[in-house]
Amino acid sequence: MAIKAILFDLYGTLINIETHEHRDEIYRGIAHYLTYQGIYLHRWEVRDRYYQIMKQQKEIRAEKYPEIDVEAIWNTFLREKGIEAASTRRKLSTFLAQIYRGISRKHFKLYPDVKKVLDELRPAYRMALISDAQPCYALPEIKAVGLNGYFDPTIISAHYGFRKPDRRLTNKALDT
Numbered sequence: 134m135a136i137k138a139i140l141f142d143l144y145g146t147l148i149n150i151e152t153h154e155h156r157d158e159i160y161r162g163i164a165h166y167l168t169y170q171g172i173y174l175h176r177w178e179v180r181d182r183y184y185q186i187m188k189q190q191k192e193i194r195a196e197k198y199p200e201i202d203v204e205a206i207w208n209t210f211l212r213e214k215g216i217e218a219a220s221t222r223r224k225l226s227t228f229l230a231q232i233y234r235g236i237s238r239k240h241f242k243l244y245p246d247v248k249k250v251l252d253e254l255r256p257a258y259r260m261a262l263i264s265d266a267q268p269c270y271a272l273p274e275i276k277a278v279g280l281n282g283y284f285d286p287t288i289i290s291a292h293y294g295f296r297k298p299d300r301r302l303t304n305k306a307l308d309t
Contacts, residue, residue, distance in 0.1 A: 143264035151239040200296040203230040261306040265296040
């Protein structure tokens with residue numbers, strides 16, 4: 134059987150990234166920013182509510198391998214804190230998610246020779262990306278390291294509410 138396509142993972146395969154999502158600086162920075170939105174909370178209140186909403190989101194999804202949606206978490210958080218306008222919440226949710234990611238990142242770069250290998254494979258194979266990720270992180274990070282345009286399709290777990298090893302993600306890539 135001839136190989137027709139190659140499926141790639143993103144983080145830990147193409148991109149070398151390390152995050153520390155329990156760092157106090159994340160929640161302190163977000164709490165400080167929220168004061169400009171009229172929301173006055175201590176960093177641990179931000180952290181605790183963020184994780185409570187995340188837990189609720191996973192339970193509601195009732196998946197064997199649930200995936201969170203960080204923008205939806207922040208949207209719920211902001212709605213609870215009185216930000217009424219949906220368009221404002223959406224923009225702020227994306228902003229808070231990306232600030233969270235930016236502050237939590239310890240390092241972020243392509244593994245050596247990734248682009249060289251992809252350039253060699255591209256003429257002969259269709260390449261798809263399947264990642265347990267958030268679109269508000271993954272899509273800008275793919276662009277930042279110069280990988281946009283290599284993969285069709287790009288399957289991001291947060292769009293579906295479940296993550297690997299759920300085979301439905303692989304099937305979505307193969308069906309496209």
